[in-house]
Amino acid sequence: MTDSTGPVRDNPRTRPAKAPLSRQAVIAAALGLVDEAGYAAVTMRRVAQALDTGPASLYVYVADRDELMAEAYDLALAEVEPPGPVDGDWRARLELLVGRAIAALGGHDDIALVAITRVPTGPNALRLLEATMTLLRAGGVDDSVCPWAADVLDQYVTSSALELAARLRDQRAVAAAGGAAEATEEAMSRAAGSELDAIYGELPADVYPTIHALRPAMTTAGRNGHLYATWKLGVIIDGLLAHRRHP
Amino acid sequence: MTDSTGPVRDNPRTRPAKAPLSRQAVIAAALGLVDEAGYAAVTMRRVAQALDTGPASLYVYVADRDELMAEAYDLALAEVEPPGPVDGDWRARLELLVGRAIAALGGHDDIALVAITRVPTGPNALRLLEATMTLLRAGGVDDSVCPWAADVLDQYVTSSALELAARLRDQRAVAAAGGAAEATEEAMSRAAGSELDAIYGELPADVYPTIHALRPAMTTAGRNGHLYATWKLGVIIDGLLAHRRHP
DNA sequence: GGCCATCACGAACGTTGTTCGTGACGGACG
């Protein structure tokens, strides 16, 4: 029962080099696994498997799963470069910064979920917070409400990144379902969010008159478009500008 | 091995009445468990234990854990009453509706987490969506952007409910730590969010000048106050009003 | 050449969500 495979094990230490196995390697493997398998599929065991080791080895470099995901979140933010003076005035730069953050986070499945449970305090999160508040101050936002404004923008980034991730997931599902024609059609309609439209459509018009009347505008296609994103960001920035001064 | 306790089991069917065990009872038990033990502590086994039964019995009434939590979320929304004509104009009514939704969800720990993963489609969620969009239309918001505006408000409600839940959790932690004086002080400082302030405080002032300059305004106390909530809602509603028409 | 600190990892523990098969209850039927 002790020796199951026989004479020499498969790879006890046949390969002496392997990988040095550092904290950075563990975090990078976790983020890579988020990309290829999805946020929910990232487990300590699978991260260890990707590094060709056992789950216990990870705990030398990482306290627990929460800390690992928090570090992966910050690593995802590392690719965001704050706009410079060549990118226009403070508002154009702020829109660019927010857009880049959403693109970076949304490109790594639901990694933005990390920012909901805990306030991110990684180096990249702090770097972007600094950049955001600097731009807000340049826009004339009062010092006393600047942190509040950054908070509002942060919530916008997080929720928009999750929306983007969901859209990309649906798109990939559509692309993957290239087999049968009927399956493709079903996937297409799913991607269009028509299951939600179906729910709205089956609602009695007398109890839900407004939903019924606005249903043409409630398609998920319109909700996911580029117009929607820019409109929403415009709403928030203009709202912030209207409340620049302290109440 | 078959009979472990002896002659007659503890309560195989000693009490023939017990509880009828319906779908409503399961959902109510789940929400009750959220209240007294927290969202993360709600497991199928504990819900079953609260109903004096086994975990397998729940699956007769509920497909899986996700559906159960979604139903609990909708049950939490059931206590929200949409404001009527006596509550003022459309804006006052909208602020009241949003405030009630936040209070209802935030009062049940992190139940609002359900609304992040999936779009809520329960009867109460639909009822409040109808009420929200009706008020928005009354405010002159264009039909084409009304669903978008409702979406923005929904994100605001969800994130604010999670913030409120976290604050209530901290307050309860402070109240529960009435034993040792030192423990109380530690809990107090935790509730004040000074661990976050400490992180900001230890940042080098030359790399993070804006964070350093704004640190007095970044206390969690100011972030959790009533002023902050009303300011934020004002930002969003005024932003929506500025973008009433379609782009 | 020998020793010791460090690191990697196999195995295990306690939980989780979910499923299967058995068993008992209660109404319908002969």
Place this chain on the structure above:
DNA sequence: CGTCCGTCACGAACAACGTTCGTGATGGCC
């Protein structure tokens, strides 16, 4: 009144999870 059968409840089990413990090997230092 006896019997049968459908329905529901639940004990037990399975796979997978996060995390911890103890052992074995590695590699640098004396």
